[in-house]
Amino acid sequence: MKSWLRLHRYALMVTLRRLAAQPFSSLANLVVMALALALPLLGAAILVSAQPVARELSVTPEVTIYLTTTAPEGAATGIAQRIRAEHAEQVQSVRVIPRDEALASLRNDPTWDQALAVLPGNPLPDAVVATLTEGERLAERADQLAQTWGSWEHVDMVQLDSAWVQRLEAILRFARVGLMFLAACVAAVVLAAVFNTVRMQAMLQREEIAVARLVGATESFVRRPFLYLGALSGAVAALLAIGAAALALSPLNNALQGLARSYGASFSLHLPSLSVLAVAVVGTGVLGALAARWSVTRNTRF
Structure with missing residues (x-):
């Protein structure tokens, strides 16, 4: 057990050193993924906030x-x-x-x-x-x-x-399908970004990987830092996306509250629950790890 933990701690430290060695490139990748992930989060916030209103109106x-x-x-x-x-x-x-x-x-x-x-x-x-x-x-x-x-x-x-109820329900169904399509597109963006990042890292560490194999390093030992790189990139990008979405909701709510008051109503946008956000962070990390594994498998065959 101690040996297993030591190997994973070593892989994590190697990953952090590699990220710190290229701060601009690492930050640029994280910002791209975070902005892409913020879009479905904002869409989910609108959908989650609209559903109680729809249920109240059409009950x-x-x-x-x-x-x-x-x-x-x-x-x-x-x-x-x-x-x-x-x-x-x-x-x-x-x-x-x-x-x-x-x-x-x-x-x-x-x-x-x-x-x-x-x-x-x-x-x-x-x-x-x-x-x-x-x-x-x-x-x-x-x-x-x-x-x-x-x-x-x-x-x-x-x-x-209930004619207006039908239209409202149709709009919500359309929003759910559109949000799922947007989430799929964002998942593709995360896969591509992590895949390319790991590929570049593998090319930069080409000689190091070759020497490690010569001295008996296993494939798991070689791949493990790259898997951590993908998982950390995905999870950190998801956290940054949550922060960006929360910041974006503040001016949106200010504008929306002024519009709602003109109709004598009260309405505000809010992010999904903490459990949903936690699942999103973990899921993005897992997606990043899968993309990293795919990339390192294809680009370390030398």
Whole structure:
């Protein structure tokens, strides 16, 4: 165990010395990878921050059923009872709005009072408002229920307020796919950067590697410093990317809060949780180590 730790400590020290020997080149590679990694982090921050707002806005869409003006008295109550009986699992609450109550509500509004005063009667129909339960594919279920209820007797029109919910869900799905594609592109950038860095190091250490092999060094001994180089480059670049993304969020939030206040809302962007960021750092380090292993295997065959 002590021998194993000594070998890894030696490989780590060799890696740090090689990085310190070329500070400008090492820093340039880290900055390139960090800037590339900061892009999906900012995208993840926007997506993570938008999802709670989307859930809050789309949690309880309502379906309003308007009856015909010639519907008999009690038809609205019968439809409400039928909804509760046939769709109890999909409906959170059902309420009936009688036409007289709707007209009285409008007359209390000064905007409509004069216009309604000239009408000979009540032109409004009875209405039934159904609030749907939470769950997956909420907008799709709302569409299906609206089509079903629209075919019932005495129903004139069904108004569904989830069209904007569908658009919002589609935007979020598009953002997730786009973020995954961006993350894949960034992974390719990290692979290419680490691969090229290790290749250059292998070329610079060509004679040293050849001498080490002549005196009996194993392939693991030769490769180990390069693996540490790839892992450290990936992990440090990920940490720098997190710092850059956190700095970028400050002016973005200042501008966003001014826009949100103009709409009477409160909204801010924030990075994913610490556990997600830790996984990102470890994953980038592992990706860098894999790229380093691939590069050192291809470029030390001499």
